[in-house]
Amino acid sequence: MASISAEKLYKVFGRRPQRGVDALENGATRADLRKQGLTPAVIDASFDVTDGEIFVVMGLSGSGKSTLIRMVNGLLEPTSGSVSIDGDDVTRLGGEKLRAVRRDKVSMVFQHFALLPHRTVGENAAYALVISGVNRSEREQRASRALEMVGLGGWGGSMPGELSGGMRQRVGLARALASGTDIMLMDEAFSALDPLIRRDMQDQLIELQQELGKTILFITHDLNEAMRLGDRIAMMRDGRIEQIGTAEEILNDPVNNYVAEFVQDVDRTRVLTAANIMEPPVAVLGAEQGPQTAHKLMREHQTSVLPVLRRDRTLAGLVHEHDVAGAVRDSSEMRVQPADQVGTVPQDAHLVDLFASATEHPLLVVLDERDRVVGVIPRVTLLAALHTGPSEGGGPGATSETTTTGDLQPTGGAA
Ligand SMILES: Nc1ncnc2c1ncn2[C@@H]1O[C@H](COP(=O)(O)OP(=O)(O)O)[C@@H](O)[C@H]1O
Ligand SMILES: [Mg+2]
Structure with missing residues (x-):
């Protein structure tokens, strides 16, 4: 059982940000806050990601997606609101306890995966395990299994320089898989890839998900990617979640004009099923x-x-x-x-x-x-x-x- 729950999350950047939250709760707009030098990046976001679900947060650049996922990960402290992981409120955990939750339960895959250039692909995939103190032979075993899963079986001994961009991104995924956490947070993990390789990675993620049943919070600015991957999708705009639903619900029953216009050009034949x-x-x-x-x-x-x-x-x-x-x-x-x-x-x-x-x-x-x-x-x-x-x-x-x-x-x- 691995779940994420966010409740009334706010992140306002700037000095005395709580003032901004109070103002927003009293009906102030983003523009009002900007005049005071505050940036509301995430506003009143609540959602639950259930065990074994791919939950996609979809929004244009600047809509607050990365800020949101960084609060889930504990990298950023919310201005207000809370995030729980398996029932533990990570926003109230400090120091060692927070590090333990992040190490044992959550792994993260970023858009640009930075490989250690002088370590082998296998060592890179095993890197999270070095930090959590897993012994060498188990590290090697888990890394090589993870590489296998992402289609890089046999590449463990190679150096990063020998890999293409798509393959490097796979190593990032392998690192998250090798760490064995039940929750994976993916921030635009496929956005830098060529369309064909990207589709490949999406298919692979769906397959892995079916096999491993991870709980995945996946962030993208690409609506087609969101619709392909998401069991449910949160549509985000200017810091707020406008709608949460399945692809079908969002296509057929958008809550407002913004969402309706956003999805109107989607190829329904690739989203809707029999x-x-x-x-x-x-x-x-x-x-x-x-x-x-x-x-x-x-x-x-x-x-x-x-x-x-x-x-x-x-x-x-x-x-x-x-x-x-x-x-x-x-x-x-x-x-x-x-x-x-x-x-x-x-x-x-x-x-x-x-x-x-x-x-x-x-x-x-x-x-x-x-x-x-x-x-x-x-x-x-x-x-x-x-x-x-x-x-x-x-x-x-x-x-x-x-x-x-x-x-x-x-x-x-x-x-
Ligand atoms: N550390 C920061 N300080 C100030 N403003 C920030 C910071 N991080 C993000 N922002 C602002 O918050 C808003 C949301 O950014 P971000 O979460 O990165 O959006 P997205 O990932 O959807 O592109 C943007 O207006 C961005 O400029
Ligand atoms: Mg981002």
């Missing part, structure tokens, strides 16, 4: 059920196609209206389109990856990780999902109609 836009099937047929039941369900629910589900909710196939009608008329076997000829998609697939399938199949069937049917996506819904959103759908606050997440109701069993 689960985000799927609908519960209007009706499903049990695998044991025959054409009479299928016919009745189709009439009742005004649908021309029904998924056929086995008892364990996996997909047996689809039945189509003409086959059902034929079977009823001739009292014959009903043709079922077998599951391997149906367009099925995993629920976490991004919309961009559904189009190829949707051109062949008018109805996509959405499966969970155990291949159980959790919803369907008619082709028209997929197309509509590209065009709905706050910028066109009635302004900020309008909830998209395409985000049905209702339970799958088996209606076939009752017939």
